[in-house]
Amino acid sequence: MRASQKDFENAMNQVKLLKKDPGNEVKLKLYALYKQATEGPCNVPKPGVLDFINKAKWDAWHALGSLPKETSRQNYVDLVSSLSASSESSGQVTPAADRKQPGSDALVVTSQDGITTITLNRPDKKNALTPQMYHDIMLALEAASKDDSAIAVLTGNGDYYCSGNDLTNFTDIPPGEVEDRARSGAVLLRDFVDCFIDFPKPLVAVVNGPAVGISVTLLGLFDIVYATDRATFHTPFSHLGQSPEGCSSYTFPKMMGPSKVIFGNLKTKCNVISIPKATEMLVFGKKLTAREACTQGLVTEVFPDSTFQKEVWVRLKAYSKLPPNAMRISKQVIRNREKEKLHAINAEESSILQERWLSDECMNAIVNFLSKKAKL
Numbered sequence: 001m002r003a004s005q006k007d008f009e010n011a012m013n014q015v016k017l018l019k020k021d022p023g024n025e026v027k028l029k030l031y032a033l034y035k036q037a038t039e040g041p042c043n044v045p046k047p048g049v050l051d052f053i054n055k056a057k058w059d060a061w062h063a064l065g066s067l068p069k070e071t072s073r074q075n076y077v078d079l080v081s082s083l084s085a086s087s088e089s090s091g092q093v094t095p096a097a098d099r100k101q102p103g104s105d106a107l108v109v110t111s112q113d114g115i116t117t118i119t120l121n122r123p124d125k126k127n128a129l130t131p132q133m134y135h136d137i138m139l140a141l142e143a144a145s146k147d148d149s150a151i152a153v154l155t156g157n158g159d160y161y162c163s164g165n166d167l168t169n170f171t172d173i174p175p176g177e178v179e180d181r182a183r184s185g186a187v188l189l190r191d192f193v194d195c196f197i198d199f200p201k202p203l204v205a206v207v208n209g210p211a212v213g214i215s216v217t218l219l220g221l222f223d224i225v226y227a228t229d230r231a232t233f234h235t236p237f238s239h240l241g242q243s244p245e246g247c248s249s250y251t252f253p254k255m256m257g258p259s260k261v262i263f264g265n266l267k268t269k270c271n272v273i274s275i276p277k278a279t280e281m282l283v284f285g286k287k288l289t290a291r292e293a294c295t296q297g298l299v300t301e302v303f304p305d306s307t308f309q310k311e312v313w314v315r316l317k318a319y320s321k322l323p324p325n326a327m328r329i330s331k332q333v334i335r336n337r338e339k340e341k342l343h344a345i346n347a348e349e350s351s352i353l354q355e356r357w358l359s360d361e362c363m364n365a366i367v368n369f370l371s372k373k374a375k376l
């Protein structure tokens, strides 16, 4: 069977998620097949001998002669498929048909087996979230809420799930614009979190590695959180002069419950006070292991890292075959009565953060991070 345009687009996305660099020879072959499949035989002048890279690309394309576009497309798809198999790619990478792809490679949206997967794809920056990524995630959730998938998944490419907000978002702000930027940041944050509150289908976090900041706080708005035993959960807001978002000031104490602190001794009267466990995370920045997060109700299930991807995707594929309308309605029954409250909490948290971003504590913490004085 000939590869369709959709198969070809799927393969292009798969290439972005390859875990191993396939090497220059294969990359040239991919380039040549891509050009031949999209533009036909090489029709541009040969670059000069000193223009090594462009000459190598030209040679590879030119070598395909008059190979038909359809055959090139098929060969491209076959080559990518063999690379994906050998690089242990999760195999979840077929983009949804007709979906508008995100504005950059930092987010990859795919759809297969009734599952729309949104993958954070900035592994060299530990998948830190840029403004473009916040916008693209909102667009992806909007599209996923209407497509024919039964469930949606958020995950990360590389060793991290996500290192939270990209702290360089706070740099290069001209002095007179700091307040405006804090205001627009708070609007973006509020809109972003609203999309998670309103998402109508089951939403699953596949936490493939450590998670920091907003990527942790949002977990309270997911329906399932699967984590590798390598994952950690860290919300260093006080260290950063910031405050909790993602509705975590409400969802975390609710999910984690109280921890009892007993003080006094046998001779005196003992006092028992109850502090929400979430306080240790959200106020004191305690980093939880995956198992601790599971015991405290933030994570649904923890898997050994060696079998994480396999076990999780087998499970999710089975879930995605359940009747989609029933799942959507059940989610709504569980979540709807909280929605109004969550929107109000989100608005409040966003406006408090807007103030925090203007504080000296916050500015100093970011300067520290950027100057590599501090590693959280």
Ligand SMILES: CCCCCC/C=C/C(=O)SCCNC(=O)CCNC(=O)[C@H](O)C(C)(C)COP(=O)(O)OP(=O)(O)OC[C@H]1O[C@@H](n2cnc3c(N)ncnc32)[C@H](O)[C@@H]1OP(=O)(O)O
Pocket (backbone or CB within 6 Å): 124, 125, 126, 128, 129, 134, 163, 164, 165, 166, 167, 168, 185, 186, 188, 189, 212, 213, 214, 215, 236, 237, 240, 242, 245, 369, 375, 376
């Ligand atoms: C619309 C706005 C909404 C904002 C909402 C409010 C959100 C709040 C938060 O999310 S608060 C949390 C912010 N995140 C952090 O504080 C994490 C900062 N990063 C780290 O502490 C460390 O990088 C690490 C623990 C995540 C990983 O440490 P390590 O394994 O030692 O790797 P590196 O530090 O060398 O990192 C590799 C590379 O990635 C860059 N990077 C990592 N995280 C971020 C980040 N959050 N922002 C920007 N850049 C990040 C890091 O600088 C390195 O880059 P380099 O190779 O040096 O160019």
